[in-house]
Amino acid sequence: MADLHNHNHYNTYDMLVTTRAIVLHSFRYGETKTVVDLLTAGHGRVACIATLSKSPKAKLKKQYFQPLFIIEAVIDLRQRSRLQRLKEARVAVPFTSIPFSPPKLAIAMFTAEFLRSATRGELADETLFAYVENSVMWLDGCASHFANFHLVFMMRLARFLGFYPNLDGYTAGCRFDLRASCFRTDAPTHADCLPPEEAEKIKLLLRMNYATMHLYKMSRTERGHMADIILRYYQIHVPDFPELKSLPVLKELFD
Numbered sequence: 061m062a063d064l065h066n067h068n069h070y071n072t073y074d075m076l077v078t079t080r081a082i083v084l085h086s087f088r089y090g091e092t093k094t095v096v097d098l099l100t101a102g103h104g105r106v107a108c109i110a111t112l113s114k115s116p117k118a119k120l121k122k123q124y125f126q127p128l129f130i131i132e133a134v135i136d137l138r139q140r141s142r143l144q145r146l147k148e149a150r151v152a153v154p155f156t157s158i159p160f161s162p163p164k165l166a167i168a169m170f171t172a173e174f175l176r177s178a179t180r181g182e183l184a185d186e187t188l189f190a191y192v193e194n195s196v197m198w199l200d201g202c203a204s205h206f207a208n209f210h211l212v213f214m215m216r217l218a219r220f221l222g223f224y225p226n227l228d229g230y231t232a233g234c235r236f237d238l239r240a241s242c243f244r245t246d247a248p249t250h251a252d253c254l255p256p257e258e259a260e261k262i263k264l265l266l267r268m269n270y271a272t273m274h275l276y277k278m279s280r281t282e283r284g285h286m287a288d289i290i291l292r293y294y295q296i297h298v299p300d301f302p303e304l305k306s307l308p309v310l311k312e313l314f315d
Contacts (some may be wrong), residue, residue, distance in 0.1 A: 086125035108146035127172035205274030
């Protein structure tokens with residue numbers, strides 16, 4: 061297969077690819093077109109333009125492009141084009157609960173917005189894609205106890221982005237250096253450091269997974285505060301990481 065990132069080709073890159081993809085964002089463009097931002101298994105982040113039709117036989121339908129929908133996409137990839145053409149799409153994993161549960165829908169919208177900011181520069185990474193896909197499928201399939209999903213999801217994604225915290229240096233009463241991604245007993249010279257009581261929560265977060273996270277009781281305020289800390293961590297490690305518009309809605313969920 062040709063290399064999408066090989067700039068030594070003299071010919072315009074042109075290839076029709078079929079790939080699994082997760083929808084991060086979409087918006088209308090003119091009367092019949094939609095721009096869709098995808099995280100793909102085979103080609104990393106891809107921005108596409110899709111021409112929609114109201115025909116029952118249409119290969120592209122507006123309802124396919126909701127946050128975190130998992131689709132099978134046929135994309136016309138061209139090296140010199142910023143917007144690729146989405147030729148066909150179909151739902152690869154039909155959701156059973158996310159679109160019909162307001163709390164899950166709020167989590168999905170936040171997670172999609174977060175991913176859109178956290179994964180901008182990544183090339184194809186099939187292990188990262190598998191992690192996101194499996195996480196989304198877990199959220200759709202679980203019946204309850206998903207209030208901490210976004211915290212665990214964000215923390216674990218850092219492993220694939222290269223700044224997962226190092227637990228080795230943890231001792232009771234130590235601090236967490238947000239820049240160096242490690243625990244330390246002394247205070248660094250910069251201000252991006254968590255005091256001991258918040259450093260302990262980072263340690264707890266690193267031990268949580270989807271199956272066990274309901275065992276860690278948090279109030280709505282504590283959960284919101286932890287989300288703020290994790291997002292601050294991402295803002296330090298990901299250039300131009302923005303404020304997330306969907307966060308206030310998420311903070312109102314769950315008791």
